[in-house]
Structures are given as structure tokens and as C-alpha cells.
Amino acid sequence: MSSIVRAPEPARASFVNDPRVRGIAYQVVLVVVVVGLIWMAATNAIENLRAAKIASGFGFLDSTSGFDVSQTLIPYSASSTYGRAFLVGLLNTLLVAAIGVVLATILGFLIGIARLSSNWIVARAATVYVEVIRNLPLLLQLLFWYIAVLRSLPEPRNSVTVGTSFFLNNRGLFMPKPVLAEDVWMVGAALVAGVAAALVYAVRAHRRQAATGQPSPVIRATLGLVLGLPLLVWAALALATTNPISFDFPLKGTFNLRGGMQVFPELVALTLGLTIYTAAFIAEIVRAGILAVSRGQTEASHALGLRQGQTLRLVVIPQAMRVIIPPLTSQYLNLTKNSSLAVVIGYPDLVQVFMGTVLNQTGQAIECVAITMAVYLTISIATASFMNWYNARKALVER
Amino acid sequence: MTSKFATLALGLAVGLAGIGLGASGASAQATLNNIKQKGFLQCGSNTGLAGFGVPDAQGNWTGLDVDYCRAVAAAIFNDPTKARFTPLAAKDRFTALQSGEVDVLIRNTTWTMSRDTALGLTFTGVNYYDGQGFMVRKKLGVASAKELNGASICTQQGTTTELNLADYFRANNMKYEVVAFATSDETFKAYDTGRCDAFTTDASGLYSERLRASAPDDHIVLPEIISKEPLGPAVRKGDAQWADVVKWTHNVLLTAEELGVTKANVDQMLKSDNPEIKRLLGVEGSFGESIGLTKDWAVRIIKGVGNYGEIFDRNVGEGSRLKIKRGLNALWNKGGLQFAAPIR
Numbered sequence: 130m131s132s133i134v135r136a137p138e139p140a141r142a143s144f145v146n147d148p149r150v151r152g153i154a155y156q157v158v159l160v161v162v163v164v165g166l167i168w169m170a171a172t173n174a175i176e177n178l179r180a181a182k183i184a185s186g187f188g189f190l191d192s193t194s195g196f197d198v199s200q201t202l203i204p205y206s207a208s209s210t211y212g213r214a215f216l217v218g219l220l221n222t223l224l225v226a227a228i229g230v231v232l233a234t235i236l237g238f239l240i241g242i243a244r245l246s247s248n249w250i251v252a253r254a255a256t257v258y259v260e261v262i263r264n265l266p267l268l269l270q271l272l273f274w275y276i277a278v279l280r281s282l283p284e285p286r287n288s289v290t291v292g293t294s295f296f297l298n299n300r301g302l303f304m305p306k307p308v309l310a311e312d313v314w315m316v317g318a319a320l321v322a323g324v325a326a327a328l329v330y331a332v333r334a335h336r337r338q339a340a341t342g343q344p345s346p347v348i349r350a351t352l353g354l355v356l357g358l359p360l361l362v363w364a365a366l367a368l369a370t371t372n373p374i375s376f377d378f379p380l381k382g383t384f385n386l387r388g389g390m391q392v393f394p395e396l397v398a399l400t401l402g403l404t405i406y407t408a409a410f411i412a413e414i415v416r417a418g419i420l421a422v423s424r425g426q427t428e429a430s431h432a433l434g435l436r437q438g439q440t441l442r443l444v445v446i447p448q449a450m451r452v453i454i455p456p457l458t459s460q461y462l463n464l465t466k467n468s469s470l471a472v473v474i475g476y477p478d479l480v481q482v483f484m485g486t487v488l489n490q491t492g493q494a495i496e497c498v499a500i501t502m503a504v505y506l507t508i509s510i511a512t513a514s515f516m517n518w519y520n521a522r523k524a525l526v527e528r
Numbered sequence: 529m530t531s532k533f534a535t536l537a538l539g540l541a542v543g544l545a546g547i548g549l550g551a552s553g554a555s556a557q558a559t560l561n562n563i564k565q566k567g568f569l570q571c572g573s574n575t576g577l578a579g580f581g582v583p584d585a586q587g588n589w590t591g592l593d594v595d596y597c598r599a600v601a602a603a604i605f606n607d608p609t610k611a612r613f614t615p616l617a618a619k620d621r622f623t624a625l626q627s628g629e630v631d632v633l634i635r636n637t638t639w640t641m642s643r644d645t646a647l648g649l650t651f652t653g654v655n656y657y658d659g660q661g662f663m664v665r666k667k668l669g670v671a672s673a674k675e676l677n678g679a680s681i682c683t684q685q686g687t688t689t690e691l692n693l694a695d696y697f698r699a700n701n702m703k704y705e706v707v708a709f710a711t712s713d714e715t716f717k718a719y720d721t722g723r724c725d726a727f728t729t730d731a732s733g734l735y736s737e738r739l740r741a742s743a744p745d746d747h748i749v750l751p752e753i754i755s756k757e758p759l760g761p762a763v764r765k766g767d768a769q770w771a772d773v774v775k776w777t778h779n780v781l782l783t784a785e786e787l788g789v790t791k792a793n794v795d796q797m798l799k800s801d802n803p804e805i806k807r808l809l810g811v812e813g814s815f816g817e818s819i820g821l822t823k824d825w826a827v828r829i830i831k832g833v834g835n836y837g838e839i840f841d842r843n844v845g846e847g848s849r850l851k852i853k854r855g856l857n858a859l860w861n862k863g864g865l866q867f868a869a870p871i872r
């Protein structure tokens with residue numbers, strides 16, 4: 130920030146009038162005031178909680194929770210701690226946010242591109258989608274999907290069977306659960322090696338194309354390496370010793386299926402709702418981004434003999450990305466924050482588990498709210514920094 | 529940049545200070561005086577539980593808990609309509625009371641040790657002895673809660689219900705899938721649409737929720753009662769006078785039933801020779817004044833809402849759609865547990 134041209138050294142003014150000293154003094158005063166206020170507020174709150182005989186502090190995170198949660202990505206039971214319940218909720222939030230972001234991006238891009246299609250019906254359908262979805266409150270949509278999902282699925286006793294081991298009913302989707310043996314790490318290692326090899330191959334292919342114009346079968350090679358290698362190791366292990374990955378199949382029980390892996394209808398409804406809603410906004414962002422790329426780019430690319438799809442993929446979208454990424458980031462943040470509406474359809478996300486049950490069972494509202502806010506802030510800042518980094522990269526590459 | 533940061537930090541600090549101040553307002557010592565000044569009593573109530581606390585289409589509230597609130601209002605203002613109701617979901621009720629949003633919480637709330645000690649609340653008595661039960665669809669063919677292994681169960685968050693549920697299945701070594709919702713509407717709707725095999729809450733709640741089912745006769749309540757749920761009014765800790773008002777209103781309602789004083793006969797009873805009745809109705813002694821009310825506070829209560837038996841009968845008993853038997857809630861001398869501390 131410091132100026133390049135040095136200002137002529139002023140005659141030494143009195144200490145009090147030195148703008149630098151003054152500036153620092155103001156900053157110090159401000160910091161003292163702010164810290165003081167925060168300290169006062171905190172002690173005041175603690176004092177008042179004590180006076181009102183309300184427990185305070187974070188010790189409750191270590192005590193037994195005593196309640197159950199149905200969907201848990203980590204082992205959890207009623208004898209686990211509140212801290213563990215917090216993790217369960219957090220992971221469920223991250224799960225639905227991650228799935229939602231990926232699906233909403235794909236759907237949003239498809240619809241955004243469709244809105245610009247020269248096919249009248251496709252373009253109109255995309256417009257209707259965007260206008261309808263954007264203008265209905267998300268809460269309503271979530272309730273709609275939840276009820277729609279529940280109502281359209283049969284009771285457990287009349288489950289829809291797909292193949293012999295996939296079942297669908299109003300308790301969710303049931304499928305075989307992989308059970309891993311000890312030596313499964315070799316399959317994992319093969320997968321890592323496959324991914325690494327595929328990356329190397331892709332970089333090489335890119336260079337080769339840049340140098341000679343020769344394309345390589347990148348997609349086929351990637352599939353082969355990423356899927357083929359681990360499958361080979363798996364088969365070899367299965368033949369040589371025992372099968373490292375076996376499956377736990379869902380079986381019919383008294384009320385419902387037992388065992389296997391279960392995708393709960395709450396997760397499905399929440400993912401559907403968030404994806405469909407956010408995709409409408411992403412579609413608009415994508416459309417705006419594409420329109421921001423000058424028409425000349427498309428024409429030039431056509432003149433070079435690229436087909437419509439190639440033009441879009443290689444010329445238009447990469448340039449549009451620069452316009453798209455910043456608002457796309459805020460859509461990702463919105464989706465993550467909106468996932469807290471899970472509470473109305475009983476999906477055990479962070480807010481439902483921690484701000485709902487834990488807060489209520491412990492009565493420690495200030496602590497629970499503070500932790501939850503800190504978590505959302507962290508997720509948001511992390512997402513934003515990643516997207517900023519990606520944006521900076523895109524911007525550089527293109528210029 | 530710095531100035532933006534400064535504004536942010538200041539905002540945060542002021543916000544935090546606000547939290548502190550809010551809490552200090554809540555722990556004020558003079559709830560009764562506040563209420564007298566406001567001119568009405570603010571009660572934390574159900575969002576809608578037939579028989580206990582439910583508003584009709586015109587916004588008139590009825591229910592056993594609602595009448596308890598009216599009784600307190602009558603004791604203070606000689607007017608049972610001076611009570612206003614704040615509908616609260618189970619998970620919001622304690623925060624609402626702690627923060628001073630409501631003066632008293634009368635909303636089928638179970639008296640537990642942690643609530644009484646760590647949440648800054650004081651329970652003032654038990655106006656309904658209850659226990660937790662299960663409801664299932666008849667066609668499942670289930671006759672006992674012990675057969676619920678593997679069932680999925682809908683329940684409401686922030687209740688003792690979800691804790692008892694976990695205990696019961698753990699103790700009986702059974703598996704289940706819990707689906708927890710924030711409000712009773714959502715919970716019951718999910719059960720009614722078939723998301724869950726069973727619905728669980730206090731037995732009283734089961735009877736009242738069943739009335740909301742699309743076909744009430746398709747559901748049965750299982751015989752097991754898996755917990756003790758002493759339901760009662762709660763106030764903020766630290767204001768003994770206010771706790772006394774709520775506590776002794778309850779004792780007045782029970783004593784009136786025990787002595788046969790009713791809404792209809794309370795005026796004649798003023799002439800009674802029975803010393804207990806004389807003390808109850810303030811003909812002798814000055815019990816009302818000792819808690820900041822008037823001598824005739826009990827007369828006001830009974831004229832306003834009747835005695836405990838009348839309240840019970842009208843809202844949840846034979847005179848209501850719920851038809852719940854007195855059972856544990858009969859007076860102590862009629863085989864129940866309702867036993868009032870004497871007014872003397």
C-alpha cells in the first residue's frame with residue numbers, strides 16, 4: 130500500500146500530532162474497548178446464568194446423551210456422549226451438503242444450458258422450472274418432497290424389490306452393505322494407485338495434445354485404471370485367500386428389513402429438495418455466465434470447425450466460469466445453510482440433533498447456539514476460501 | 529478494512545452484552561408484581577394437544593393445563609380470562625420460560641431432577657400423573673411393547689419421551705429406529721402417513737393425539753407404561769413468592785375437590801361451619817395475603833374454573849371426548865395420588 134513516491138519528510142511535528150502515532154493509539158483504544166465489551170458481556174452472561182441457576186460451561190459435551198439417532202455415519206448409541214452426538218449431527222450436515230452441492234451443480238448446469246437451447250420446448254421447460262422452483266419457499270418444497278416420497282412408497286410389507294437384494298419402501302432404500310475384511314487395504318491401495326496413474330496419464334495426454342494435436346482416449350484409460358486395477362486386486366485376493374469384501378444383505382424382519390445398508394427417506398427428501406431448489410438458482414447463474422461470453426467467441430470457434438458441444442465445453446464454459454464461480458459459491462453456502470431446514474422433516478442434521486435435542490436436554494442454550502454458529506461459520510469460510518482459490522486459478526489460466 | 533472489522537466486533541460485543549442483559553432481566557425477583565402491572569398472565573402452553581392445551585378456530589384456549597393457567601390468573605385478577613397463551617413446542621418451552629417470554633409454563637411438562645436443578649426452573653407440583661406409552665396400527669397385530677423389536681418409532685424432540693424410549697429399548701435389548709420431529713404436528717403426521725410403526729408419548733398425549741388420526745379406530749394403545757411422568761407447572765428459579773402462588777393455586781384446586789367446594793356452590797360454602805372450608809375460602813385466616821394476593825383468592829379461583837375434579841372431568845375425563853379415567857389422578861382418599869398440602 131505504501132506509496133512509491135516518498136512524501137517529503139515533514140518538519141518534525143509534536144508527538145501528539147503525528148498521524149502515525151495517533152492512528153496506532155486509536156487502534157489500541159478500539160481493541161481495548163472491543164475486548165473489554167466482549168469480556169464484560171461474557172462475565173455478565175456467566176454471572177446471570179449462575180444467578181438464574183442455569184448450568185453453564187462446556188462440560189456437558191462429556192456426559193452421556195441418553196437419546197438415539199437413526200442415521201449415524203459413525204458408531205453412536207444412547208450411551209455415547211453429547212460431544213459424539215454433535216459429531217453425528219455435523220457429519221449428517223456435511224453429508225447432505227456434499228451430495229446436494231454435487232447434484233445441484235450438475236442439474237443447474239444442465240438447466241442453465243437448456244434455457245439457452247435453440248429447441249423451443251427445451252428452453253421453455255427450463256424457464257418454467259426455474260420460475261416455479263425459484264418462487265416457492267424452500268420449506269414448502271421440503272415438506273412436499275417428504276410427504277411425496279413417503280406417500281408414493283409402499284409399506285415395508287409390500288416393499289418394491291429391485292433384483293434380489295435391493296428393497297424400497299417408506300422406510301427408505303435398503304441395499305447390501307459391504308463388509309470389509311482385514312486385507313482390504315490392498316484393494317484400497319490399488320484404487321489410490323489407479324487414481325494416481327490416471328492423473329499422470331491425463332496430464333501427459335493433455336501435453337501431447339497441446340504439442341501434437343493428437344487426442345488420447347483419456348476417459349477409457351481413466352476408467353480402466355481407476356476401476357480395473359482395484360477389481361483385479363480384489364479378484365486376485367478372492368481367488369488366493371478369501372473374499373476381502375463380502376456383503377451383508379438386507380433380510381425381511383417383523384416390521385421392516387434388517388441388516389444391509391439403509392438410505393433414510395428423510396435424507397432422500399432433503400437432498401431432493403435442496404438440489405432442486407438450488408439448481409434453479411445455479412441455472413440462472415450459468416445462463417448469465419454463458420451470455421456474458423461474447424458471441425464472437427462462439428462464432429470463431431465454429432469457424433475453426435469445432436462442433437456445438439465442443440464449443441460449449443472448450444470455449445464458452447471455461448470463459449463463463451469466471452463469471453459463474455463467485456455467485457456459485459454463495460449458492461453452495463446457501464445450500465449448506467438451508468440444510469438446517471432438515472429439522473422440519475426429521476433429518477438428524479446438526480441443528481436438529483444439537484440445537485434441538487441436545488440443547489433441550491441440557492438446557493445450555495448459549496453454548497449450543499455458539500458452537501452451532503461457529504460450525505456454520507467455519508463451513509462457510511472453508512467453502513468460500515476453496516472457491517476463491519479455484520476462482521483465482523481460473524482467472525489466471527484464462528488470461 | 530479496519531473500520532469494517534471494528535464495526536463487526538462492536539456489533540458482536542453489543543450482541544453478547546444483550547445476551548447478558550436479557551438473562552439478568554429474566555432473573556428478576558418480582559414476577560407477581562410484574563404480572564399485576566402488565567394486567568395479564570402470560571402462560572407457556574401446548575401448540576395444540578386436545579384436553580391439555582388447544583386453541584379453537586376463534587383462538588379460545590381449552591384444556592386442563594390451560595385451566596390451571598386461568599386459575600392462577602383468577603387468583604391474581606379475579607378474572608380467569610386475564611391469561612394469555614404462548615404456544616410452545618417441546619424443545620422451545622424451557623428457553624421461553626428462562627428468558628422471561630412466559631411467566632409460567634403449564635404444558636404437560638415432566639418434573640425431572642435435571643430440569644428442576646440445572647435448567648433454572650422450579651416445579652410447583654403435579655397436576656397430572658402420567659406415564660409413557662405406545663400407539664400402533666391395529667393391523668400390525670402387535671399386542672405388547674415387548675414385540676416392538678426392529679420397529680421404527682416417531683417421537684417428539686426435547687422430551688423425556690425420547691430419553692425413555694432409548695432406555696426402554698436398551699434395557700430390553702431391542703433395536704429400533706427413531707424418527708424425531710420438533711413439533712407434535714410433524715411427529716403425528718409422520719406416524720399417520722406410515723413413516724413409523726409406532727408413535728410414543730405420555731399416555732394422556734396418546735389418547736388425545738389418536739383423535740387426530742385420519743381413522744382413530746385403526747390404532748391401539750399398547751398396555752405397557754414404560755416410565756413415570758409427573759406433569760406439572762414450572763416457574764423460573766429464584767422467585768419464591770411467585771412459585772408459592774402457582775404451587776398453592778394447585779393445592780386450592782385439590783382441597784376444594786376434597787371438601788366438595790365447586791364452582792356452583794362456592795358462594796353457599798362461604799357460610800359453612802367447617803373450619804377447613806373457612807380457611808380455604810378466606811373466611812378465617814389471611815392465607816392469600818401471605819403470598820401477595822387477597823383473602824378471597826381461593827374463592828376467585830373456584831369461581832373462575834371450578835375445583836380439580838371439575839377441571840379434570842371437563843377437559844380430559846368423562847365430560848370430554850378423551851374419556852380418561854381418574855386413575856392415579858383421583859384424590860388420595862379415592863385411590864389416587866392427588867394429595868394436597870393442607871391450607872393452614
Ligand SMILES: N[C@@H](CCC(=O)N[C@@H](CS)C(=O)NCC(=O)O)C(=O)O
Nearest residue numbers: 574575576618637638687688712733
Ligand atoms: N412430558 C414430556 C413430553 C411432553 C410433550 O411435549 N409431549 C408432546 C407429545 S404429546 C406434546 O405435548 N406435544 C404437543 C405440543 O407440542 O403442543 C416432557 O415433559 O418432556
